Amino acid sequence: MTEQKSIKSTHSKFKNTNQSWGGRFNEPVDAFVARFTASVNFDKRLYEHDILGSIAHASMLSDSGVISESEAKQIIEELQNIAKDIDTGAFTWTEDLEDVHMNIEAALIDRIGKVGKKLHTGRSRNDQVATDIRLWLRDEIDEISTLLTSLQEKMINLADSEHQTIMPGFTHLQTAQPVTFGHHILAWNEMLERDYGRLKDCRVRMNQCPLGSAALAGTSYPIDRHHTAINLGFDKATENSLDSVSDRDFAIEFCSFASILLTHLSRMSEELILWTSAQFQFVSLPDRFCTGSSIMPQKKNPDVPELVRGKTGRVHGNLVSLLTLMKSQPLAYNKDNQEDKEPIFDTVDTVKDCLRAFADMTPAIQINKKEMFEAAKSGFSTATDLADYLVIKGLPFRDAHDVVGKAVAFGISENRDLSEMTLDELTSFSSNISEDVFDILTLEGSVKSRDHVGGTSPDQVKSAAERALLKIQNR
Ligand code: ARG
Numbered sequence: 001m002t003e004q005k006s007i008k009s010t011h012s013k014f015k016n017t018n019q020s021w022g023g024r025f026n027e028p029v030d031a032f033v034a035r036f037t038a039s040v041n042f043d044k045r046l047y048e049h050d051i052l053g054s055i056a057h058a059s060m061l062s063d064s065g066v067i068s069e070s071e072a073k074q075i076i077e078e079l080q081n082i083a084k085d086i087d088t089g090a091f092t093w094t095e096d097l098e099d100v101h102m103n104i105e106a107a108l109i110d111r112i113g114k115v116g117k118k119l120h121t122g123r124s125r126n127d128q129v130a131t132d133i134r135l136w137l138r139d140e141i142d143e144i145s146t147l148l149t150s151l152q153e154k155m156i157n158l159a160d161s162e163h164q165t166i167m168p169g170f171t172h173l174q175t176a177q178p179v180t181f182g183h184h185i186l187a188w189n190e191m192l193e194r195d196y197g198r199l200k201d202c203r204v205r206m207n208q209c210p211l212g213s214a215a216l217a218g219t220s221y222p223i224d225r226h227h228t229a230i231n232l233g234f235d236k237a238t239e240n241s242l243d244s245v246s247d248r249d250f251a252i253e254f255c256s257f258a259s260i261l262l263t264h265l266s267r268m269s270e271e272l273i274l275w276t277s278a279q280f281q282f283v284s285l286p287d288r289f290c291t292g293s294s295i296m297p298q299k300k301n302p303d304v305p306e307l308v309r310g311k312t313g314r315v316h317g318n319l320v321s322l323l324t325l326m327k328s329q330p331l332a333y334n335k336d337n338q339e340d341k342e343p344i345f346d347t348v349d350t351v352k353d354c355l356r357a358f359a360d361m362t363p364a365i366q367i368n369k370k371e372m373f374e375a376a377k378s379g380f381s382t383a384t385d386l387a388d389y390l391v392i393k394g395l396p397f398r399d400a401h402d403v404v405g406k407a408v409a410f411g412i413s414e415n416r417d418l419s420e421m422t423l424d425e426l427t428s429f430s431s432n433i434s435e436d437v438f439d440i441l442t443l444e445g446s447v448k449s450r451d452h453v454g455g456t457s458p459d460q461v462k463s464a465a466e467r468a469l470l471k472i473q474n475r
Contacts, residue, residue, distance in 0.1 A: 207235045
């Protein structure tokens with residue numbers, strides 16, 4: 001009710017000059033409705049790709065004999081001039097012309113007159129916008145792939161140089177078994193490796209050209225869809241015109257990739273935040289990645305990882321927005337789809353910033369080897385090694401587990417690690433224990449013994465880092 005009132009009250013102020021569909025209308029579009037339905041304020045970001053699509057369309061129209069060669073030439077030249085004007089800021093956008101497509105088309109008609117009116121032959125804004133976002137997102141995907149690869153390279157290098165550094169490995173955030181820091185960082189890299197694969201898959205499915213689908217049913221002009229598709233670097237033309245103008249799966253897929261990536265980055269962020277705390281002190285971040293507190297003089301806060309962790313929320317939100325946007329939409333195009341752009345733009349911007357933040361931070365992480373080592377020593381992290389030792393000496397695993405449990409209880413009461421007990425003390429728990437036990441009770445012995453593909457031994461980590469590097473170099 002209130003909305004209706006406001007629509008009426010602004011009606012007299014109507015200034016809309018959009019003539020694109022003027023023929024059928026008895027009264028001009030209401031000023032509020034014009035503002036409400038306009039998207040140019042955000043979709044002008046697509047201008048470069050909109051013009052690329054229009055140039056390919058004009059060239060196809062002339063090759064197919066729908067417009068003349070000289071008309072196509074005139075259209076293409078002026079579209080290039082418009083692109084330059086937009087680049088330099090000399091172009092005036094107007095909300096009255098609703099979106100990026102109509103702003104550019106109106107400028108073309110304004111500048112070259114009648115010939116400009118021929119550009120929209122055999123197409124609709126529906127296939128035009130579907131093409132534009134794909135072209136735009138494809139370029140962004142390529143940039144994101146490069147950023148992701150560069151972050152992976154930095155992580156792999158860090159893992160390689162820390163392949164011998166010992167830290168506690170955790171389950172339930174309780175000290176579990178010693179691992180190498182390089183192994184931990186390579187675990188991060190594996191997450192990113194899968195993210196990269198998802199991004200590539202998404203690009204493959206996205207790289208099909210909707211142009212020629214027109215409003216929904218195709219067009220009666222003798223167009224050559226293959227021509228435009230190849231010209232624009234697509235692998236092929238899409239198969240079904242109804243699907244082409246309404247499909248936004250590629251955007252959902254991209255946002256799913258981004259959501260999983262941000263989930264991964266949030267896990268890494270969380271670990272950096274924990275590790276930089278006074279309670280862990282495993283690593284320090286240079287001051288340039290941190291801020292202080294206005295009240296507590298001692299504070300140095302890990303703002304960058306905290307913000308990456310926080311930004312995960314908006315990226316997940318964008319995915320949910322798109323899924324909800326598409327849910328229950330009947331075929332074919334619906335105006336709802338105009339709402340796809342802001343979540344996509346925001347996701348791209350956020351992903352690029354977060355990857356950059358991590359790529360800058362990763363080589364700058366300062367590792368406090370001593371603290372990590374001490375922490376690994378303090379939680380009976382070699383207890384499993386002692387149990388495995390007893391199994392090799394002939395005890396069934398369950399009995400070995402029980403023996404070690406008793407030794408750990410003794411260690412807790414004495415405040416001593418297993419490696420700090422005497423041989424006599426240890427043999428009191430099992431006569432199977434002899435002098436060689438100390439080889440495996442040390443942290444170095446423990447990590448060294450996990451010497452298989454995917455294990456944490458320094459040798460394995462070194463070769464895993466080499467393999468990982470080779471993989472990204474061969475992309
Ligand atoms: N601005 C519109 C969008 O982003 C372009 C397509 C409009 N098509 C239409 N028939 N109203 O979706």
